[in-house]
Amino acid sequence: MSLAEIMLAVLWAGLTAYVLFGGADFGGGIWDLLAGGAQAGRRRRDLIEHSIGPIWEANHVWLIFVIVLMWTGIPSVFAAIASTLYIPLTLAALGIIARGAAFAFRKVSIELWQRRLFGATFAFSSIVTPFFLGTVAGAIASGRVPAGIAEGDFLTSWLNPTSAVAGALAVGTAAYLAAVYLTRDAQRVGDKDLAEDFRRRALACGAVVGLVSAAGLVVLRADAPRLFTELTGGRALPFLVLSIVAGLVSLVLLWRRAFLAVRITASLAVAGLLWGWGVGQYPYLLAGVTLRQAAATDAVLAASLGALAVGALLLLPSLWWLYATFQRDHTARATVPRDLDH
Amino acid sequence: MNPADLLAVTGADLAAARMQMALSLGWHIVIACFGVGMPAITLIAEWRGHRSGDVHYRLLARRWAKAMGVLFAVGAVSGTILSFEMGVLWPGLMGAYGQVIGLPFSLEGIAFFIEAIFLGIYLYAWDRLPPRIHLLSGIPIVLAGVASAFFVVTANAWMQQPTGFDAEGGRIVAVDPWAAMFNPATPPQTVHMILAAFMVAGFGMASVYAVAMLRGRRDRYHRLGLLLPLAVAAVITPVQIGVGDWAAHFVASNQPVKLAAMEGVFETERGVPLHVGGIAVDGEMRYALEIPYGLSLLAHWNPNAEIMGLNEVPPADRPPVNVVHWAFQIMVGAGFALLGLSAWLALAWWRRRDLPSSPWFLRAAALSGVAAALALEAGWVVTEVGRQPWIVYGVMRTAEAVNPAPGLVWGFVLVTVVYAALTVATVYVLRRLARDIPVPIAPQERDVTGYKVV
Numbered sequence: 001m002s003l004a005e006i007m008l009a010v011l012w013a014g015l016t017a018y019v020l021f022g023g024a025d026f027g028g029g030i031w032d033l034l035a036g037g038a039q040a041g042r043r044r045r046d047l048i049e050h051s052i053g054p055i056w057e058a059n060h061v062w063l064i065f066v067i068v069l070m071w072t073g074i075p076s077v078f079a080a081i082a083s084t085l086y087i088p089l090t091l092a093a094l095g096i097i098a099r100g101a102a103f104a105f106r107k108v109s110i111e112l113w114q115r116r117l118f119g120a121t122f123a124f125s126s127i128v129t130p131f132f133l134g135t136v137a138g139a140i141a142s143g144r145v146p147a148g149i150a151e152g153d154f155l156t157s158w159l160n161p162t163s164a165v166a167g168a169l170a171v172g173t174a175a176y177l178a179a180v181y182l183t184r185d186a187q188r189v190g191d192k193d194l195a196e197d198f199r200r201r202a203l204a205c206g207a208v209v210g211l212v213s214a215a216g217l218v219v220l221r222a223d224a225p226r227l228f229t230e231l232t233g234g235r236a237l238p239f240l241v242l243s244i245v246a247g248l249v250s251l252v253l254l255w256r257r258a259f260l261a262v263r264i265t266a267s268l269a270v271a272g273l274l275w276g277w278g279v280g281q282y283p284y285l286l287a288g289v290t291l292r293q294a295a296a297t298d299a300v301l302a303a304s305l306g307a308l309a310v311g312a313l314l315l316l317p318s319l320w321w322l323y324a325t326f327q328r329d330h331t332a333r334a335t336v337p338r339d340l341d342h
Numbered sequence: 343m344n345p346a347d348l349l350a351v352t353g354a355d356l357a358a359a360r361m362q363m364a365l366s367l368g369w370h371i372v373i374a375c376f377g378v379g380m381p382a383i384t385l386i387a388e389w390r391g392h393r394s395g396d397v398h399y400r401l402l403a404r405r406w407a408k409a410m411g412v413l414f415a416v417g418a419v420s421g422t423i424l425s426f427e428m429g430v431l432w433p434g435l436m437g438a439y440g441q442v443i444g445l446p447f448s449l450e451g452i453a454f455f456i457e458a459i460f461l462g463i464y465l466y467a468w469d470r471l472p473p474r475i476h477l478l479s480g481i482p483i484v485l486a487g488v489a490s491a492f493f494v495v496t497a498n499a500w501m502q503q504p505t506g507f508d509a510e511g512g513r514i515v516a517v518d519p520w521a522a523m524f525n526p527a528t529p530p531q532t533v534h535m536i537l538a539a540f541m542v543a544g545f546g547m548a549s550v551y552a553v554a555m556l557r558g559r560r561d562r563y564h565r566l567g568l569l570l571p572l573a574v575a576a577v578i579t580p581v582q583i584g585v586g587d588w589a590a591h592f593v594a595s596n597q598p599v600k601l602a603a604m605e606g607v608f609e610t611e612r613g614v615p616l617h618v619g620g621i622a623v624d625g626e627m628r629y630a631l632e633i634p635y636g637l638s639l640l641a642h643w644n645p646n647a648e649i650m651g652l653n654e655v656p657p658a659d660r661p662p663v664n665v666v667h668w669a670f671q672i673m674v675g676a677g678f679a680l681l682g683l684s685a686w687l688a689l690a691w692w693r694r695r696d697l698p699s700s701p702w703f704l705r706a707a708a709l710s711g712v713a714a715a716l717a718l719e720a721g722w723v724v725t726e727v728g729r730q731p732w733i734v735y736g737v738m739r740t741a742e743a744v745n746p747a748p749g750l751v752w753g754f755v756l757v758t759v760v761y762a763a764l765t766v767a768t769v770y771v772l773r774r775l776a777r778d779i780p781v782p783i784a785p786q787e788r789d790v791t792g793y794k795v796v
Contacts, residue, residue, distance in 0.1 A: 072444025079437025082429025104415030
């Protein structure tokens, strides 16, 4: 493997992490939107806030990681994508800022009207943001971003069948992953009703996402034939098969209430789609642009990959501690400081 | 009107892109300063709370941790927008030089990741960790915050002093990413910025408590809330003035055109006076207070040193003098005002081990946060506007880097609306946080719900 290939694999792994972790946080916002009225939905919203509160910022960093690695490793491709697709990217960026700020603001707000306002902002932007990011993916996958700066069509590049399906899939997978994760979270805090509630939602959502994926293949056949060919009969076929099988197994596991195991299979189903796309498109990054043409110099790739490797040594134990701290069964030990007992 | 007209390229697009970048950077930088400086100040309070058993310190630490959580969230997302904008607004820069400045951004990403992880632990695990471990979990936040500030400023320093790459006919053929990162501008710029972050955080936090004390809340809680961040900022301020001098010397040697704009020097001369105030009209400074030989002395320690004037470069290569000159005056003025406030505090402390008793001190302290933020913004205006018309000094013009796509003006309008709403909401939420009685942030926090801050 060349340095450029390693870099691309690391970039794709980062994208996968963002979709699996950050995507689920978006999904949490979607379920927040669908949680019901202020009273009826309170328990659901509390669980969502409790689940994503400590981790969403760390999960969000994967996106920054992907963007930075793109402009470091494949600068001309990054410039082409960002300049042609500046409209959906600007809208996604605004969605990100509205969502993060509103979530943090709601957390510290007490009055109902504020919680409603910030909650609505958080939930609404949780749908908008993955949708626009999905349209960007669709634009790249269907070869509508040409090489060069601002060479593509500023509207049709992301307003097209593949982008529409990719946007819907981004929203759907986010909601599905979140429902799957929240089922287990509800079970862990001992709320049986809520676990059942999210189980039902996860089953329904999983079925819908499966149908959208199938529809997506039909759209790809007409709109992105090269990718369709690779997915259905080429190098990317194993990933498509993995995704379909894992998706079906997930539904069975959800049905049988194996809430921990389904986290793994649901993640595999989504990751399979992503890697299918990546492998299906390789070695082309954009229409007519190969990795070899676009890659940065080896000195840059080596320095960045080396830095990331060292960084990983610091990050992995830290991440493990973060998840271990908040994913353990936990009962608060009330330790009342003595100096306040007056 | 058909949609095609809305999407026509106009000359306003470059201005809109620059304004959008200025708005989003200028907004983020203030918040980011709290992300760098606030954790350290909060940890000092928590540590003193454990050491002395003084409940006020612990209450302050918790209150600040809450505010820190909000500010960090807003800082994280407003920083993410910037990485989008690097490509969306300046694809010419990133396409050509993204790989040259990629390494510090990768390192910044790692540092920021660590900051986010430990902040999640620090904010949410008060009740899950023993006090000592909880305090220790805050230390990586401080280190990572300073590290990410360092890395990201090295990238800007590279734009001032581009090194570490070979280009042939506009194509990059060789890159030394470490040389690009440790370019000549890196030492003064990074130190100047990190100290500025601590000043903005310290004075900004102190302002909140100075206002409360002016409203008659003179209890120990508010006094400590004023004293601790103010003391941190006051210790740093004189150091910062010295570092600022170092940074100005660097500019004098390495970016003479920027220095000429900062000081309104149009003709190359020896024994150049220092202009205080004044307006540049038709290639000369008017209405300025002139200090003879001042600039030559300050810039080169020699009253007869030669200073290059703006007329050495063609008009198209000059930054806008009045903007840069006034931004520099404002930064220096605010810096010295804060130095005066710091000296006032030091004097009272040295004499009486107490805050100065005059209400004027509180009034000045209440304004110090604004002054520090103003100095910060003005400093960045000097740095960035003073570099114009170059985006990469002497290598690439800002106009070459901008996205040629039509309709950037609309993006700027939209971004402005969102940021206006964000500003209102952030200020509102922080004010509520500062005023309300402490809200529990964990189950064991019940002990402080009844603690009235009057």
